[in-house]
Amino acid sequence: MSEAKTVPEASMVPERAQDNRDPVPGFDASSEGGPHALGVGGAEPGAERLSNVEAVRLALHEAMVADERVLVMGEDVGARGNVFLITKGFLEEFGAKRVVDMPLAEASIVGVAVGMAMQGLRPVAEIQFADFIYPAFNQIVGEAAKTRYRSNGDYSCPLVIRTPYGGGVHGALSHSISIEALFYHVPGLKIVAPSTPRDIKGLLTAAIEDPDPVLFLEHKKTYRSVKGEVPAGHFTIPIGKADVKKTGTQATVVSYGYNLHQALDAAAQLEGEGISVEVIDLRSIRPMDKTAILTSVRKTRKLLIIHEDNKFGGIGAEISAMVAEEALFDLDAPIRRLCGPDVPAMGYAQPLEDAFMISTERMRAAMAELVAF
Amino acid sequence: MPQLGETVTEGTVARWLKRPGENVDKYEPFVEVSTDKVNADVPSPVAGTIRELIVAEGETVPTGAPIAVIDEVGAPAAAPSPAIPTDKGGPTPLQQAAPRAETAVLPVPATTQRSNGAAVNGMRVSPAVRRLAREHAVDVATVHGTGANGRVTAADVIAAATATTTRTAPISPPAAVIPRGANEVERPSRNEPPPPVQGLIPLSPARRLIARRMVESKHAAPHAWTMVEVDVTDLWAWRMAEKDAFEREHGLKLTLLPFFMFAVTKSLRAFPLMNASFHENGIEVHASVNLGIATATDESLVVPVVRNAEERSIRGIALAAGALIDKARRGKLGVDDLSGGTFTVNNNGAAGSILSAPILVPGQAGIATMEAVVKRPVVRNDAIAIRSMMNVCLSLDHRVVDGAIASGFLADLKKRLEAMGPAGAL
Numbered sequence: 001m002s003e004a005k006t007v008p009e010a011s012m013v014p015e016r017a018q019d020n021r022d023p024v025p026g027f028d029a030s031s032e033g034g035p036h037a038l039g040v041g042g043a044e045p046g047a048e049r050l051s052n053v054e055a056v057r058l059a060l061h062e063a064m065v066a067d068e069r070v071l072v073m074g075e076d077v078g079a080r081g082n083v084f085l086i087t088k089g090f091l092e093e094f095g096a097k098r099v100v101d102m103p104l105a106e107a108s109i110v111g112v113a114v115g116m117a118m119q120g121l122r123p124v125a126e127i128q129f130a131d132f133i134y135p136a137f138n139q140i141v142g143e144a145a146k147t148r149y150r151s152n153g154d155y156s157c158p159l160v161i162r163t164p165y166g167g168g169v170h171g172a173l174s175h176s177i178s179i180e181a182l183f184y185h186v187p188g189l190k191i192v193a194p195s196t197p198r199d200i201k202g203l204l205t206a207a208i209e210d211p212d213p214v215l216f217l218e219h220k221k222t223y224r225s226v227k228g229e230v231p232a233g234h235f236t237i238p239i240g241k242a243d244v245k246k247t248g249t250q251a252t253v254v255s256y257g258y259n260l261h262q263a264l265d266a267a268a269q270l271e272g273e274g275i276s277v278e279v280i281d282l283r284s285i286r287p288m289d290k291t292a293i294l295t296s297v298r299k300t301r302k303l304l305i306i307h308e309d310n311k312f313g314g315i316g317a318e319i320s321a322m323v324a325e326e327a328l329f330d331l332d333a334p335i336r337r338l339c340g341p342d343v344p345a346m347g348y349a350q351p352l353e354d355a356f357m358i359s360t361e362r363m364r365a366a367m368a369e370l371v372a373f
Numbered sequence: 374m375p376q377l378g379e380t381v382t383e384g385t386v387a388r389w390l391k392r393p394g395e396n397v398d399k400y401e402p403f404v405e406v407s408t409d410k411v412n413a414d415v416p417s418p419v420a421g422t423i424r425e426l427i428v429a430e431g432e433t434v435p436t437g438a439p440i441a442v443i444d445e446v447g448a449p450a451a452a453p454s455p456a457i458p459t460d461k462g463g464p465t466p467l468q469q470a471a472p473r474a475e476t477a478v479l480p481v482p483a484t485t486q487r488s489n490g491a492a493v494n495g496m497r498v499s500p501a502v503r504r505l506a507r508e509h510a511v512d513v514a515t516v517h518g519t520g521a522n523g524r525v526t527a528a529d530v531i532a533a534a535t536a537t538t539t540r541t542a543p544i545s546p547p548a549a550v551i552p553r554g555a556n557e558v559e560r561p562s563r564n565e566p567p568p569p570v571q572g573l574i575p576l577s578p579a580r581r582l583i584a585r586r587m588v589e590s591k592h593a594a595p596h597a598w599t600m601v602e603v604d605v606t607d608l609w610a611w612r613m614a615e616k617d618a619f620e621r622e623h624g625l626k627l628t629l630l631p632f633f634m635f636a637v638t639k640s641l642r643a644f645p646l647m648n649a650s651f652h653e654n655g656i657e658v659h660a661s662v663n664l665g666i667a668t669a670t671d672e673s674l675v676v677p678v679v680r681n682a683e684e685r686s687i688r689g690i691a692l693a694a695g696a697l698i699d700k701a702r703r704g705k706l707g708v709d710d711l712s713g714g715t716f717t718v719n720n721n722g723a724a725g726s727i728l729s730a731p732i733l734v735p736g737q738a739g740i741a742t743m744e745a746v747v748k749r750p751v752v753r754n755d756a757i758a759i760r761s762m763m764n765v766c767l768s769l770d771h772r773v774v775d776g777a778i779a780s781g782f783l784a785d786l787k788k789r790l791e792a793m794g795p796a797g798a799l
Contacts, residue, residue, distance in 0.1 A: 301501050301527045332501040332527035373521050 046232035053223035055197035055230055056162070057086045059204035060124060062234065064094050067122060070208060073100035074109055074126030074162075083128060084164065084223060106132055110139035110161060114213075117159040118147060122208055130165035130179045130217065137182075144213040145188035159213045160204070164220040166258055166308055168357045171220070172348035176356075178257075178309035178340070183215055184286045184318070190239055191285040193217040195260045197228045199283055202237030210239060217285075219257040226261060242289035244296065248278035250371040251302040254293055254319055256282040259306045259358060266364035270371075277367050285315055293319060294327050301332035302370050306363060308356075311339035333373040338366045374428075375415055376436040377408050384408045385433040385578060386440060391423045397443065404440065407578055411708055421445040501527040509534035579673040590735045594651070594770040598730050601783045605746055606761040607794030608632055614795050623692060629763075630666070630720050631691035633743050636789040637718055638662045638682040638690075644782040648715050649738045651772045665714035665734055666694055668701045675701050676734060678714040688799040722746060722763065731768050738773040741786070742766045765790075 050058065063070045071094075072087055078101035081088030091099040102109045106127055113125035127133045133140075140161065147157035167176030184191055192207055192214055194200045200218070207214035245260065246267050255263045260281050267277040278296050282289070297303050303323055305316035316337040323335060338358055340346075346356040374384045387407040397403045402414035403423070425442040428434050498506070498513050505527055506513045516533040518525035576584070612629055619627040641648040641662050650657045662683045665676040677697035682690060700706045716737055721729045722745035731740045744764035751760045765786060769779045 329500045329504040332499045369521075373524065373526075 047229040048232065049227060050197045050230045051224045051227045052197050052200055053084050053086060055200040056204060056218060059201045060087065063205060063208045064098065069120065069122040070124065071098040071100060071121060072124045072126065073102050073113060075102055075104055075128045077101060077126055106136040107139055110136035113159050114139055114143050114157055117157045118155045122158055124160045124162060124208060127161060127163035129175050130163040131174045131177050133163060133179055140189065141186050145186050148212060149188060156211045157213045158211050160207045160216055162216045162218065164218045166219040166221055167346040167353065168221040168258060170348060170353065173345040176346035180217060180285050181309050181314045184315060190214040190287065191217065192239055193256045193285055194283050195219065195222060195257055195281055196226060197230045199237055201230045202235050203239065203283065205234065206236035206239050209236065214239065221258045222261065240284045240287035240289060242283055242292035243281045244278060245281045246279040248276040250276045250300055251304060251367060252278045252280060252296040252300045253304045253306060253367060254280045254282055255306040257308060259308050262360040263306055263363050266360050266367055269364055270367055275368060275371050290322055293323065297323055297327050298330045301330055304336045304338060304366055304370050306338045306358060308340050308358065310342050311337055312342045314339055333370060336366060336370055338363060374434050374436045374438045374440050375406065377406065377411055377413050381408045381436060383433050383435050386428045386430050387412060388430055389426055393423050393425060395423050397421060397423060417443065419443055419445045498525060499527065502530050505530040583674055586735055587732050590733050594733050595772060596733060596768050597771045597776065598768050599779055599783060600764055600766045601787045603763050603765055603787045603790045604760050605763045605790060608790055609746060609761045611793060611795045611797060615799055625691065625695040627691060629743060631687050631694055632793060634664050634682060634690045634694065634718055635687045636786055637741060638664065639789055640782055640786040641716055642683060643785050644778055646774050646778055647739045647782045649773050650736045651770055656773055659715040663713050663715045665717035666697065667717055667719035668698055670701060675706060675711060676714060676717055677701050677706055677710045680713065686799060727764055729766055733768055733770055738770045740768050
């Protein structure tokens, strides 16, 4: 197990990456600058242009500075400064009591964090890769999510569990999966999956300040490939609010994570052909922003849901059911889902990974087809 | 395929009354449709010529599916109108403008291009299109579709609504919802093989419904059963005395059934819990007695209902029941004839049975049978006498009533039947 977790660090270094101090999966020099540039225009005074991974780091750092109860804990978060260098320098700055290297035991990482949270601290527990979260399932689902209910409100569990997820980085079987559908069935657990630096900063800050457990998902392929403006200083984005990232009239696309950026690219291409697609960034998976989705679907009357996670029982299934329940008579076409295939894992080989990941071209075709329906 | 009832999702074309090339008047029945609830003649939504019968006799299709194409009189030849009966739905501007319709079948004539070969697709409308078409009183069939394969999109409907005054579709008057008896149902089409003497017989809609309701009833209601024997010697004599005059006057045979129904009604008034329905939130005691009569037809079983039996004399019940049974045998019962029963009687004795354990009609607390009247030696005043005896069997919903009430009801019924005799008034 430990080997499985240390090997990828080295094996996932893109061969062309020159900086050995920054061996980060998901870093892809060829896509530096992002599949599209968010927040390029309209820079606010004092705004910084950051990558997603820098936004995570900034949010954590500000929270650590602002609130002594905040601490980070996880595998390699201390001396190593996190495998993506998110907490690099934190150990020196905040000390070992607030930057805690944990053993390779996810159940303990979350279990200890649950206890800390119940006793008044604000732990940010890290699962090094989402693929490793299974041992902590009981601690998350059975303990953290139920704390407030079980104690009749006497205790809450203000815990954040951060974890990088998603594929497209040659992470193969153990460093590629999406886990949102495994957890979104669970009441009492909030799940956030922002895709842009600004949203990451605002939502991670909100998650740390939230009185209840939040599973915070960071798509690792966007860590360095997506950059954007982040306003200076403290701000939060409410958990449970989606964001219309592009307005349109002929179909609604709901997505999140890396797929969101591809969907925006595809929609931008179609815009040039006179096809107008609205793209909603879900941002929060649970609570889900039904209002935003329904408002858009009632306008465009067509819905396409795109996510990298497997199709069967995925987030798209819940969105489809919700829209069918609430807005059937506004629908002018069957609800479509474009999702990861229902295979056990993402293969390492390029053709296998390509087959799993949804290409921008496929998104574009699906959007065009839905608008034409 | 029109929707002949709220829960009906499919219908079977029982018989085409018109053939391709034949003319049909507006509102003239052109097809007989059979569903698991009713049979009905469907009136033509337009006047014109039958161009094409899409669905074969005996074929079952979902409601809303096109079943025929009618070339409308006066319409351009290139634009024949497929008859698309819509479901009954809520009132729409279109329907409000139409004469009040008592029943459900509202076929809306439609003209659409069938030239692109995508007609079936073209006639499937999305929920949004259907809703918008109603809201804007747009006849979807007249809208030019810009979607894939010529599908009419929501945007097309809005464009049509804003563009011009749209053609409004005439609405047909209420269609006669007429269930048919077996003798008509089993009319086979010419090329159909005769029914097999062994092997699998396909379920008719009626058979399927009976099967479902029986299972429902047995599953939901814990049946209890009890029986009394009734001395009907005097009642029999009364009936024999009245029989000929009654038949002369009404053209109807006077059986024991109306006497029995009359007595059952009185007993139900004395034991109102027997005239009740079980619901999860309580027992609904019915204000009036609507007596169902289990009636066998050649292949089916129907239960027409004599309403407000408590307001009727024996003669009144006899006439009402006679009319219903006659309609049942001719397959002419309507939905109203079959709904609203609160208790059911079954004249099993007519076939010689002396004892039966009937299954409750779902939603009713009791069902009583009249068994065969047989002359038997019985003890009267410590002497053997030959009397006309009849068993009365009762199945009851044990959720609603317990044995004591059921026994009380039967004892009361027995007393009333035995008190009936030639001195009474019909």
